[in-house]
Amino acid sequence: MELVEKTDQAQAELLKNFEEKINRGDAIEPKDKMPDAYRKHLIRQISQHAHSEVIGMQPEGNWITRAPSLRAKQILLAKIQDEGGHGLYLYSAAETLGISRDEMIQLLHSGKAKYSSIFNYPTLTWADIGAVGWLVDGAAIVNQVSLQRTSYGPYSRAMVRICKEESFHQRQGYEIMAKMMQGTKEQREMAQDAMNRLWWPSLMMFGPHDSESPRTSDAMKWRIKRHSNDELRQKFIDKTVQQAEVIGLTVPDKDLKWNEAKGHYDHGPIDWDEFYRVVNGNGPCNKQRMDHHIRVHNEGAWVREAAEAYRKKKENLN
């Protein structure tokens, strides 16, 4: 009994020190003591972020072989390569918390780990590649800029680097849309159609309204998250609506209007039924994305085994 009390006391002390450190604005580093719940929250969030980068390679990769010019192909290849690189940094950041990349991939395959639901939507035309860069990366940046000051050091440093690259992607996506809006009638229709299909799912990327978001409070208290879902969503809407207007795209929201008093755009209701339906596995490409990842992973098993066997052989020789 005495021992339990002592342990409880030690736990309370640990939590107190930890929270003081957070409140001072110090970064938490891998070897620092941290509450289990903090560690678990970070593993969940960072691995989800890493999986999103990797699964996101699928809808974009869908257009690599059909990119319409050599320049467009180079930009798209470089972008997808960046996304894969972000996946790598993030897996490494999560590994500092005591989980391996293999374990994270297993959790993804078993459905226990998630990835951003936006990648369950298909890229149907070349304009979708523009819209993904502009809207999806644009939404991701708003979130990631905020995460640059997240409390966990390795995550925060990964975000600083990732943000630099994402801002290129966002501009390149916007350039595709702008070019198409200056192009033929068919191109303009393609661009508007991509906007119509991807606008609402992009707003959903920020997650449920603050009043409905279950994990926000701990994440805010521990400064993993620095701004709420609704704050970030609003920031994204405000900057993107203006960009759409400049190139002549219509935002598919009849309730959208500038609110002079608030200094923000008001927007129409988000279809949360669709959000939860897709999050829970019933979107256009959920099955396809996961089947693809599992198939490729399994097909590559013999390569990974061979590399490991070769490494061991060489180690034994030395």
Added chain:
Amino acid sequence: MNQQQALYKYCVGLGDDALIQSYRLSEWCRNAPILEEDLALTNFALDMTGRAQVLLSYAGKVEGAGRTDDDLAYRRAERQFYNHLIMELPNGDFAFTMARLLFTATYEYYFFTELKNSADHDLAAVAAKTVKEVKYHMAHATDWVLRLGDGTEESHNRMQKAVNELWMYTHELFATDPDVAMLRDGNIAVDLAVVKSAWLQFISRTLTEATLAVPADGYQQTGGAAGIHTEHMGHILSEMQYLQRAYPDATW
């Protein structure tokens, strides 16, 4: 064929090799056995697309008919492509792709090392840049051929099968014709005999180290220089050129 036409064809052939090989490698993006390979192969595809862009743009200039790099990549028909057949073969498994990359990158390394001395300054400049890039492609492929050749029984068998299947497409890399001979006389084109001997030496050594057998020479496939391709080529072009062909008035 006059010298200008021969030079156009020479540059287009080099550009097509890069373009088509890049197409195949880029198909690995999101399909590789580990994430690091998704990145590596995408990165090589990116190098090659850049090389294709410079070479096709130069070919357009040599031709003098106002065609751009994109016109040449996206608006030519199959019979006007001059890449080597080995570049267009489907990827197969990872062993097949790595064996091919070893063969082509080693060829390119020695080829562009020679082309650095070309009397054509534009080609010499492209060669100087390309040698640095393909050195990495070659090193990467060599590492994988060693790992897979001398890894597990399965990987060894897959690698040997790949090497055997690809062998009949390798000799075309060193085949010369009267047009190339004309450019050789002007010190523009590379002496392929020099490239072949360096290639064969490196490949034999690498395959042997990887515990793989060097195949015996048998029937050899050729046709790229005459624009006669495998059946795979038409499918590459129908996919690659889709948007440019479907929306001829659009700019992207």
